[in-house]
Amino acid sequence: AQKITQTQPGMFVQEKEAVTLDCTYDTSDQSYGLFWYKQPSSGEMIFLIYQGSYDEQNATEGRYSLNFQKARKSANLVISASQLGDSAMYFCAMREMMKTSYDKVIFGPGTSLSVIP
Amino acid sequence: NAGVTQTPKFRILKIGQSMTLQCAQDMNHNYMYWYRQDPGMGLKLIYYSVGAGITDKGEVPNGYNVSRSTTEDFPLRLELAAPSQTSVYFCASSQGADTQYFGPGTRLTVL
Numbered sequence: 526a527q528k529i530t531q532t533q534p535g536m537f538v539q540e541k542e543a544v545t546l547d548c549t550y551d552t553s554d555q556s557y558g559l560f561w562y563k564q565p566s567s568g569e570m571i572f573l574i575y576q577g578s579y580d581e582q583n584a585t586e587g588r589y590s591l592n593f594q595k596a597r598k599s600a601n602l603v604i605s606a607s608q609l610g611d612s613a614m615y616f617c618a619m620r621e622m623m624k625t626s627y628d629k630v631i632f633g634p635g636t637s638l639s640v641i642p
Numbered sequence: 643n644a645g646v647t648q649t650p651k652f653r654i655l656k657i658g659q660s661m662t663l664q665c666a667q668d669m670n671h672n673y674m675y676w677y678r679q680d681p682g683m684g685l686k687l688i689y690y691s692v693g694a695g696i697t698d699k700g701e702v703p704n705g706y707n708v709s710r711s712t713t714e715d716f717p718l719r720l721e722l723a724a725p726s727q728t729s730v731y732f733c734a735s736s737q738g739a740d741t742q743y744f745g746p747g748t749r750l751t752v753l
Contacts, residue, residue, distance in 0.1 A: 529684075560741070570685075570732060570744035616684055630675075630742065632684035 528552065529617055529633035536638045538607045545592070546602040546636045548617030554578075558620040559600040560630070561591065565613040573615075576600060604638075612640045644668050646745035648733050654751045655723040663718040663748050665733030671743075673736040674716040676700075676708065678729040679747075685732060691716055723752045 530549045538544035550559065561573040576584040576591045584591045592601040600619075604611055617633040649664045667674065672693045677685040677700075687700030691710040705727060707719040716735075720727060730749050734742040 562744075568730065568747050568749075570734075570747075572741050572743070575741060629687070632677075632686075634684045635682075 531633040560618040648745035667735040671735035675734045677732045
C-alpha cells in the first residue's frame with residue numbers, strides 16, 4: 526500500500542502568488558516525521574522543511590510552511606510569494622519509527638511545480 | 643564542509659559489467675543511505691547503514707551490495723549490471739533519524 530500520496534503530478538503558479546502542494550500519508554505509528562524536499566532540474570535534493578507528529582504548531586521556514594492536519598493525515602506544503610527559482614519537483618517524505626533502531630524514510634512520487642512569469 | 647560527495651557523476655556500463663559508486667560524507671553522521679530514482683519517480687531505498695560495520699537492506703536491494711568500513715564512506719557495488727539498474731543514484735547521510743542530506747547523484751546508464 527502506498528504510504529505517501531501526492532495527487533498533483535504537475536502544478537502551475539503565477540510568479541508572486543502562493544501555491545499549496547498536497548501530501549497525504551498513511552501510518553499507524555504515533556511518532557513520525559514529515560519532510561519536504563525540492564529537486565530542481567539540476568538534480569540535487571534540497572531539504573526544505575520538517576514537521577514532527579507531536580509538534581503542535583505548523584512548521585515554517587522562510588517562504589515555506591507546512592500545513593499539518595494530523596487527523597486528516599495530510600502535510601501540505603505552502604510556498605508563499607512564488608519565485609521563478611521555485612520551479613522544481615517537490616517530494617513529500619515520511620519517517621516512520623521502526624522496531625529496529627532505524628527510522629525508515631519513505632518518499633512520495635513527487636509534484637512538478639512550474640512558476641509562470 | 644563538502645557535505646555528501648558522490649563519484650562518478652555519470653557512467654555508462656555494458657550489461658554484465660560491475661562498478662562501485664563512491665559516497666563520502668564529512669559531517670560525522672552515523673546514518674548513511676543509498677537511494678535510486680527512476681525517471682519521473684520518487685526515491686527508493688536500496689541499502690542503509692546506522693554506523694560503521696552495520697548495513698541492512700532497504701526496499702530494492704537485489705543486484706547491489708554495500709560496505710561501511712568507516713563512518714565517512716559508504717560505497718555501493720553493482721555486480722553484473724542490468725538495464726533495469728539504469729537510474730540516478732543518490733547517497734544521503736543523517737545524524738540520527740533527522741534530516742537527510744543528499745549528495746549530487748550519479749546518473750548510471752546500462753546498455
